[in-house]
Amino acid sequence: MNAAFAQGAPTHVPPLLDGRLKDLLAGKKIVMTGVTGFIGEQILWKILTELPDTRAVVLVRPKGSVSAEQRVVSLLKKPIFKELASAVGGAQELLDQRVDVLSGDLPNVPELPRDLDVVIHCAGDVSFDPPIDSAFKTNVLGTQALMEAIRVACSDEQGTLVRVPHYVHISTAYTAGRRRGAIPEAAHEHDVDYRVETEQALAMGKLVEEQSRTAEMLATLRKQAEREHRQAGFLTTAHDTERRRQEWVKAKLVEAGTERARSLGWTDVYTFAKAMGERVVVDLGKDFKVSIVRPAIVESSLVHPYPGWIEGFKMADPIILAYGKGQLKEFPASPDAALDIVPCDHVVNAIIAACATEPTIGEPEFYHCSTGARNPMTFREIYEYIREYFAQHPYTRSDGTVAPLATWKFPGEQPVQRFLDVAGKAHGVGDRLVSWAPRGKYTRQAALALDKQGKQLDFLRRYLSLYGEYLQSQLHFVDDCTMALHNSLHPEDREAFAFDTSAVDWRTYMMEIHTPSITDPVRRLEALRNRRGKRSSTFKELKPAEPGTVLAVFDLDGTVMDTNVVETYLWARLPGLSPVGRVRELAEVAAALPGYLGADRRDRASFLRSMYRRYAGMEMSRLESYVDEQMAPFVKDRLSPEALARIEEHRAAGHTTVLLTGVIRPLTRPLEDLFDVIVAAELATDAHGVCTGFLTSPPMVGESRSAWLRHYAELHGIDLSKSFAYADSHVDLPMLTTVGNPVAVQPDVGLLRAARKNGWSVVDWHADRSIHRWKLPRRAEQTAR
Structure with a gap:
C-alpha cells in the first residue's frame, strides 16, 4: 500500500451485514433505473443469478416503436443472460418469472409498486460534457421525480409515510470536485443551492436557444452552410444550416456548463450535476433509509460475469486503443498521478451489499468504490502495461504494417497544448488548399490524410478539455466504510460478491483482462472489414427485381x-x-x-x-x-x-x-x-x-x-x-x-x-x-x- 494513501481507523462505522445476501434480500422487491446501461445491466444479472428469491422491477423508457418490455426482452437475450434464460425456456420466460417492467422515463416517472423495498437509481447522463440543461434534467430533476414517486408509493392516502424505503443512489466519486488530498465518505461541504442552479440551468437552455435564432446568428450559420453546400441546392443548405444551429446550441450549453461547474469548484458539469443530485437525495430523503454509492472510473469486470466483461468504450479505453494504433505520440498526464479505475463487478457487488444493509433513517451512508487509496495505479504504470501488451500483441493495420509504439515522455499539458495549436493551424491551411485543389486521386488521398490527422487532433483536444484535471489528479478517495461493508460479507458470499479493490493485480488486469477486452473486438471487426474489401454495403451484389420497381x-x-x-x-x-x-x-x-x-x-x-x-x-x-x-x-x-x-x-x-x-x-x-x-x-x-x-x-x-x-x-x-x-x-x-x-x-x-x-x-x-x-x-x- 502506498504510504501517501495510508488508511486509518474509520471515523464512522456503517451498518454491517449479518447474513447471506440472498437471505437478507429474499422476498424483497427491488426497483431499478438504468437497467439498460453498463452498471445496471450487470446489477440485474447479479440479482437474477445470485438472489433467487428477489424480485426485480425495472423502469425502462420505450424507444420509438419498441416498447419497454420489448427492450427488456432484448436485454435478456444478451450473452450474459443466456444460461439464465435457457434454464427457464427463453428470455420472455425469464422476464415473466423474475422481472416486472415499468414503462417510463426520468423525470416522467410512472406509478411505482406500493410494496417496493429497495430502489436502486443508477440511471443518469454519464457523459462528462452534456449540455447544462440536459445534465440537470437528468441528474437533478430525474432524481427528484424518482424520490417523489417513491414517497407516493410508500405513503397512505393522506400522504403519511407508512413504509420506509431503502433508496440506493449511484453517484460518482468525482462529486468531490476540484478538491485535493483525502476525500472522506461523507456529504461534501458546500453552500450551492441545487434549486437555484437547476432553475438557472434550464433558463440557460432557453436563452441559448433564443440566441441561436437571432437574425445575426442565422445569417452567420447560413453563410457557413452555403460555402460548403451551395452547389447542392437551397434545401441542402437549409438542412445544414439547421444542423449547425443545433450544434452551436449544444456547444454553447456544454461551454456554459463547464464554466459554471468550474466557477463553483467542480471539474465539469457532469460531476457538478451529480453533486447537486446528491443534495436532492439528502434533502428529500430525510425520512428514508439512504445509501449513496460513489464509484470512481468504472471499467471492465475482474471476474463476473466473466473477466473483461464490458459494454461500450469507457474513459481510459480510447486512449489505450489510440496508443496501440500508433495514433497517440504523447499524452499530457502527470506520470505519478493515479487513474482511479475500478472493475465493474466490484461496483455491482458493493451496490448489492449496500442494498442489504439497514441504514439509520435520515442518516445517509456513503460508500466509495475506488482503488486510489489502497491500490493506486499511476499513469506511468498504465503506459508501461499497455506498451508491453502491444509489444507482445502488435496492432496490424489494414495494409499489413505494424503500428509503431510511441515512447511517452509525459512533458506536461503546456507542450502538448502548444503542439495542438500549431498542428491545428497547419491542418486548417491544408484543408483549405485541398478544397481548392483539382479533383483527382492524389487530392482524395490528401483529403483522407487530413481527415485522419484532424480526428487525431480532435481526440487530443477533447481529452485535454474533458479529462485534463483527471490526468493531473491530486486526490484519493477514502474507502473505509466500503471496506468495512466488504469485511462484513458472509464467508460464503466472499467469492461471488467480493469488492476489496486492494486485491486487484494491475499488471494482470491491464495485460490479460482489460486491454484484450477492448482491443480484441476492434481487431475482429477490422479484420472482417478487410476480408469484405474496401467497398461498403451500398455497392452490393445485384439481385433480380420485378421489372420497373428499382x-x-x-x-x-x-x-x-x-x-x-x-x-x-x-x-x-x-x-x-x-x-x-x-x-x-x-x-x-x-x-x-x-x-x-x-x-x-x-x-x-x-x-x-x-x-x-x-x-x-x-x-x-x-x-x-x-x-x-x-x-x-x-x-x-x-x-x-x-x-x-x-x-x-x-x-x-x-x-x-x-x-x-x-x-x-x-x-x-x-x-x-x-x-x-x-x-x-x-x-x-x-x-x-x-x-x-x-x-x-x-x-x-x-x-x-x-x-x-x-x-x-x-x-x-x-x-x-x-x-x-x-x-x-x-x-x-x-x-x-x-x-x-x-x-x-x-x-x-x-x-x-x-x-x-x-x-x-x-x-x-x-x-x-x-x-x-x-x-x-x-x-x-x-x-x-
Missing part, C-alpha cells in the same frame, strides 16, 4: 464518362472552325474559364447556362448528325468499362437504368442503347431549328435531380429505398441521399467526406482511352455559325 441512376461527366462540358463543347465547336477561328475560340474559352470555375463553385446551374450560351447559332439537326457520325466514337472512347459493366448488371437484374445529366441532349445520343431513360439539358431552338443559346428548362442539377427521382418514383411505383445512384460530385448529394444505395464514383473532396460519414461505397471507374485526349473529331463545316 432504379439505377447514373450521372454522366466524371462518373460514366471521363470528360466535362467544356471539353465536349470544344469537340462540337472547334472542328467546324477555321484555324484562326479555333485559336480565337480557345482564347475566348480560356479567358472565360476563371469565371466559369467561379460560377461552378457558386451554382452549377448558372455555370451550365453560361457554357451553353456558346452553342448559339448551331443548327440542331446538323449538330445531332455530327454527334452521330463524328463524335460518337469520342464519346464511347471516354466511357468507363467498369461503369458499362455495372450498367449491364443493373439491366440484367431488371432495374430501370436512368441517365441524369446536365449535358445537352444531342451529346447523349451515343448512349441511348445503355439507358432506359435519359434526362438531359434541352437546347432551345428558333423557328428555323437554330440553337438560341438558351435552355428550354433549368438544368438537371443538384436538388432538381432528387425532385425528379421522387416524382418519377411516385408515378411508376418505384421503391427508392432499394434503388441505386452513382455520381462523382458534391453537387449530387441530394440525388444520392434520395436512394437506398448511393455510390460515390471518383468523388470530389466534398462528396468523399459525405460518403465516408454516411458509410457509402467509394469506387474508382476509369476510361481506357484509345483516342488521345486532345484529338478532335473530323472537321465538320456543317456545325459552324
Whole structure:
C-alpha cells in the first residue's frame, strides 16, 4: 500500500451485514433505473443469478416503436443472460418469472409498486460534457421525480409515510470536485443551492436557444452552410444550416456548463450535476433509509460475469486503443498521478451489499468504490502495461504494417497544448488548399490524410478539455466504510460478491483482462472489414427485381464518362472552325474559364447556362448528325468499362437504368442503347431549328435531380429505398441521399467526406482511352455559325 494513501481507523462505522445476501434480500422487491446501461445491466444479472428469491422491477423508457418490455426482452437475450434464460425456456420466460417492467422515463416517472423495498437509481447522463440543461434534467430533476414517486408509493392516502424505503443512489466519486488530498465518505461541504442552479440551468437552455435564432446568428450559420453546400441546392443548405444551429446550441450549453461547474469548484458539469443530485437525495430523503454509492472510473469486470466483461468504450479505453494504433505520440498526464479505475463487478457487488444493509433513517451512508487509496495505479504504470501488451500483441493495420509504439515522455499539458495549436493551424491551411485543389486521386488521398490527422487532433483536444484535471489528479478517495461493508460479507458470499479493490493485480488486469477486452473486438471487426474489401454495403451484389420497381441512376461527366462540358463543347465547336477561328475560340474559352470555375463553385446551374450560351447559332439537326457520325466514337472512347459493366448488371437484374445529366441532349445520343431513360439539358431552338443559346428548362442539377427521382418514383411505383445512384460530385448529394444505395464514383473532396460519414461505397471507374485526349473529331463545316 502506498504510504501517501495510508488508511486509518474509520471515523464512522456503517451498518454491517449479518447474513447471506440472498437471505437478507429474499422476498424483497427491488426497483431499478438504468437497467439498460453498463452498471445496471450487470446489477440485474447479479440479482437474477445470485438472489433467487428477489424480485426485480425495472423502469425502462420505450424507444420509438419498441416498447419497454420489448427492450427488456432484448436485454435478456444478451450473452450474459443466456444460461439464465435457457434454464427457464427463453428470455420472455425469464422476464415473466423474475422481472416486472415499468414503462417510463426520468423525470416522467410512472406509478411505482406500493410494496417496493429497495430502489436502486443508477440511471443518469454519464457523459462528462452534456449540455447544462440536459445534465440537470437528468441528474437533478430525474432524481427528484424518482424520490417523489417513491414517497407516493410508500405513503397512505393522506400522504403519511407508512413504509420506509431503502433508496440506493449511484453517484460518482468525482462529486468531490476540484478538491485535493483525502476525500472522506461523507456529504461534501458546500453552500450551492441545487434549486437555484437547476432553475438557472434550464433558463440557460432557453436563452441559448433564443440566441441561436437571432437574425445575426442565422445569417452567420447560413453563410457557413452555403460555402460548403451551395452547389447542392437551397434545401441542402437549409438542412445544414439547421444542423449547425443545433450544434452551436449544444456547444454553447456544454461551454456554459463547464464554466459554471468550474466557477463553483467542480471539474465539469457532469460531476457538478451529480453533486447537486446528491443534495436532492439528502434533502428529500430525510425520512428514508439512504445509501449513496460513489464509484470512481468504472471499467471492465475482474471476474463476473466473466473477466473483461464490458459494454461500450469507457474513459481510459480510447486512449489505450489510440496508443496501440500508433495514433497517440504523447499524452499530457502527470506520470505519478493515479487513474482511479475500478472493475465493474466490484461496483455491482458493493451496490448489492449496500442494498442489504439497514441504514439509520435520515442518516445517509456513503460508500466509495475506488482503488486510489489502497491500490493506486499511476499513469506511468498504465503506459508501461499497455506498451508491453502491444509489444507482445502488435496492432496490424489494414495494409499489413505494424503500428509503431510511441515512447511517452509525459512533458506536461503546456507542450502538448502548444503542439495542438500549431498542428491545428497547419491542418486548417491544408484543408483549405485541398478544397481548392483539382479533383483527382492524389487530392482524395490528401483529403483522407487530413481527415485522419484532424480526428487525431480532435481526440487530443477533447481529452485535454474533458479529462485534463483527471490526468493531473491530486486526490484519493477514502474507502473505509466500503471496506468495512466488504469485511462484513458472509464467508460464503466472499467469492461471488467480493469488492476489496486492494486485491486487484494491475499488471494482470491491464495485460490479460482489460486491454484484450477492448482491443480484441476492434481487431475482429477490422479484420472482417478487410476480408469484405474496401467497398461498403451500398455497392452490393445485384439481385433480380420485378421489372420497373428499382432504379439505377447514373450521372454522366466524371462518373460514366471521363470528360466535362467544356471539353465536349470544344469537340462540337472547334472542328467546324477555321484555324484562326479555333485559336480565337480557345482564347475566348480560356479567358472565360476563371469565371466559369467561379460560377461552378457558386451554382452549377448558372455555370451550365453560361457554357451553353456558346452553342448559339448551331443548327440542331446538323449538330445531332455530327454527334452521330463524328463524335460518337469520342464519346464511347471516354466511357468507363467498369461503369458499362455495372450498367449491364443493373439491366440484367431488371432495374430501370436512368441517365441524369446536365449535358445537352444531342451529346447523349451515343448512349441511348445503355439507358432506359435519359434526362438531359434541352437546347432551345428558333423557328428555323437554330440553337438560341438558351435552355428550354433549368438544368438537371443538384436538388432538381432528387425532385425528379421522387416524382418519377411516385408515378411508376418505384421503391427508392432499394434503388441505386452513382455520381462523382458534391453537387449530387441530394440525388444520392434520395436512394437506398448511393455510390460515390471518383468523388470530389466534398462528396468523399459525405460518403465516408454516411458509410457509402467509394469506387474508382476509369476510361481506357484509345483516342488521345486532345484529338478532335473530323472537321465538320456543317456545325459552324
